[in-house]
Amino acid sequence: MKRFFCLALLIPVTLSLYAATKNFKGTFVDPKDPSLPIDFKFQGEYAGSGTGAQVIALDKGAFHLVLYPGGLPGAGWDGKNKSLLTGKMIQNAVVLEPATGSRKYLDSKAETFSPTRKVPPTGHIPYSGSIDGDVLTLLGANSKKLQLKKTVRKSPTIGLNLPEKAIVLFDGSNKDEWEGGRIDEQTRFLNTDGSDIQSKRKFSDYYLHLEFMLPFRPSARGQGRGNSGLYHVGMYENQILDSFGSDGIHNECGGIYSIKDSLVNACFPPLTWQTYDIEFTNAKSLNGKKIKNARITSRLNGIVIHENFAIPRKTGGARSDPEGTPGSIKLQGHGNPLQFRNIWILEK
Numbered sequence: 001m002k003r004f005f006c007l008a009l010l011i012p013v014t015l016s017l018y019a020a021t022k023n024f025k026g027t028f029v030d031p032k033d034p035s036l037p038i039d040f041k042f043q044g045e046y047a048g049s050g051t052g053a054q055v056i057a058l059d060k061g062a063f064h065l066v067l068y069p070g071g072l073p074g075a076g077w078d079g080k081n082k083s084l085l086t087g088k089m090i091q092n093a094v095v096l097e098p099a100t101g102s103r104k105y106l107d108s109k110a111e112t113f114s115p116t117r118k119v120p121p122t123g124h125i126p127y128s129g130s131i132d133g134d135v136l137t138l139l140g141a142n143s144k145k146l147q148l149k150k151t152v153r154k155s156p157t158i159g160l161n162l163p164e165k166a167i168v169l170f171d172g173s174n175k176d177e178w179e180g181g182r183i184d185e186q187t188r189f190l191n192t193d194g195s196d197i198q199s200k201r202k203f204s205d206y207y208l209h210l211e212f213m214l215p216f217r218p219s220a221r222g223q224g225r226g227n228s229g230l231y232h233v234g235m236y237e238n239q240i241l242d243s244f245g246s247d248g249i250h251n252e253c254g255g256i257y258s259i260k261d262s263l264v265n266a267c268f269p270p271l272t273w274q275t276y277d278i279e280f281t282n283a284k285s286l287n288g289k290k291i292k293n294a295r296i297t298s299r300l301n302g303i304v305i306h307e308n309f310a311i312p313r314k315t316g317g318a319r320s321d322p323e324g325t326p327g328s329i330k331l332q333g334h335g336n337p338l339q340f341r342n343i344w345i346l347e348k
Contacts, residue, residue, distance in 0.1 A: 027226075028216040029337050031271040039063070039218055042087075042094050044269045045072055046136040048148035052077060053136055054245040054269075059218040061089035062110035065096060066245050067127065067138070072153070073248075074266050074303035081123025082116060085138075087131070096138070098126035106222045106246065113221075115245045153268060155275040155301040160209050163346050169199060169210075169329070170343040177201065181331070189213075190340040192228065192333035197340075202326040203233060204282040205348040209275070213339040214242045214253075216270040226270065228338045229257065232280050233327030235318040236311050238298055240338065242270045254298065254305040257315040266303035273341075274301050281348070283311075285324030294323065 028036050043057035052072030056064045067083040070076040084099035103114035127146075129138035134150035162168070169177045172188035181190050181197035190197065214226040228240035236256065243252030248265025255262050268274050277299040284292035293310040319327060331340060 026217060026219050027337060028271065029213075029339065036216070037218065038089070040216060040271070042089070042131050043218075045151050045153060046131075046148035047072055047075075047151045049146045050076075051146055051148060053148055055087070055094075055131065055136075056115060056245040057216075057218040058110040058113060060110075063087035063089070063094055063096075064099070064110070064113055064115055064245070065136075066115050067125075069123065072151075073264050074301070075153070077264075079264065082121040083123065083125045083127055084114065084116065084120060085127055085129070086111070086113075092132075094131040096127070096129045096131070098128060108221050115247070117247055117249075152272065153301070155211075155268075155273070157209065157275045157277050157299070157302050158211065158273060159342065160275075160277070162344055163207075166344045166346040167201070168344050170340065172341060180333075184339075187339075188341075190331075190343075192331060192336065192338045192340075194335045194337060195333040197331040197333070198234075199329040202328055203345060203347060204326045206278075206280055207346040207348065208232075208278040208280065208329065208343075209345075210343040211273050211275050211341050212240060213273055214240070214270040215337055217242065223251065226336050226338065227332075227334045228336055229317070229330075229332035229334070230276055230278075231315075231317070231328075231330035231332065232278065232294070232296070233282055233325075234321075234330055235314045235323065235327060236294060236296070237315040237317065237332075238276065238278070238296075240332070241267075243267050244269050248305075254300045256296070256306065256309070256311060259311065259313070259315060260306065260309060262300070262305035263307070264303060264305060266300040266305055268301055276300060277302070282326070283323040285322060288322060290323045292324075 039057040046053040052068040054066045065085040068077040070078045085096045086099045087094045087096045103119045105117045107113045126141050127138045136148040138146040179198045225242040229237040239255045241253045244267045248262040253267040279297040281295045283294040298306040
């Protein structure tokens with residue numbers, strides 16, 4: 001018999017949730033926080049006219065827009081072509097123009113920032129336009145007009161049914177299965193407060209489901225943007241990071257850190273609930289020697305980002321034990337306020 005398992009979804013979010021937590025300067029952890037900058041209103045995803053767009057907030061009214069022919073990543077994009085625009089908030093709208101000049105991947109300065117390593121990216125078409133309310137209007141060099149509307153995607157595995165024999169690691173009621181972390185008294189979410197959280201139990205082969213929320217940190221770039229990680233058996237890291245709109249490389253959300261880029265960057269905007277669904281098979285050893293690599297199939301927000309990939313070695317921050325030994329699930333804090341809910345594991 002299956003149960004619908006999403007206790008934390010039922011608990012209302014209030015505006016004073018995080019008064020007792022560590023003060024992370026320039027960081028927002030509550031989508032209903034009244035002190036959120038107006039930039040938050042415009043960042044996010046837009047879709048329409050057979051096209052998708054991701055708008056990245058870069059702080060103080062500066063934005064960058066990535067345009068995807070065919071639709072959003074994992075939802076129609078052709079997987080190759082992109083166009084880039086820069087934006088600046090003027091009064092209550094964002095004015096957009098083609099991204100030109102010398103730019104650097106994830107540069108700290110908004111005027112020289114690029115969310116793609118190749119500038120201009122393959123398939124770049126100069127567009128200009130504006131965002132007014134929830135409507136993005138673009139005009140191409142060929143006078144082709146595009147109109148897209150803001151959309152909020154939801155992972156299809158949010159609140160996924162709990163299999164009958166699954167082990168509940170966290171449902172908001174307690175953190176008995178974990179060392180470290182804090183349950184917020186009002187939301188009942190599991191918070192890192194910047195420090196690591198580790199399961200008390202050890203595992204080897206399993207299917208894991210968890211839901212996480214990344215903070216909104218518009219002034220930060222790259223690894224400073226809500227860095228965390230999901231460690232399998234304490235050895236292999238699936239990165240957790242606000243890499244919304246970027247290329248999706250190994251050290252960005254979904255990547256197998258230092259080893260493998262994601263097949264597609266499936267990261268949603270910060271301050272939205274996201275899901276990891278992982279099928280993991282531990283390495284195998286004989287007489288203390290590894291004879292078979294660990295294998296992983298990862299879905300981020302329901303989108304396959306790694307398919308039956310053989311992980312050749314440990315990633316950084318791994319425990320010192322030999323590969324092939326059981327280990328804990330670790331949720332990395334890395335000095336960032338991450339929130340988790342609805343975590344369960346089904347051993348194979």
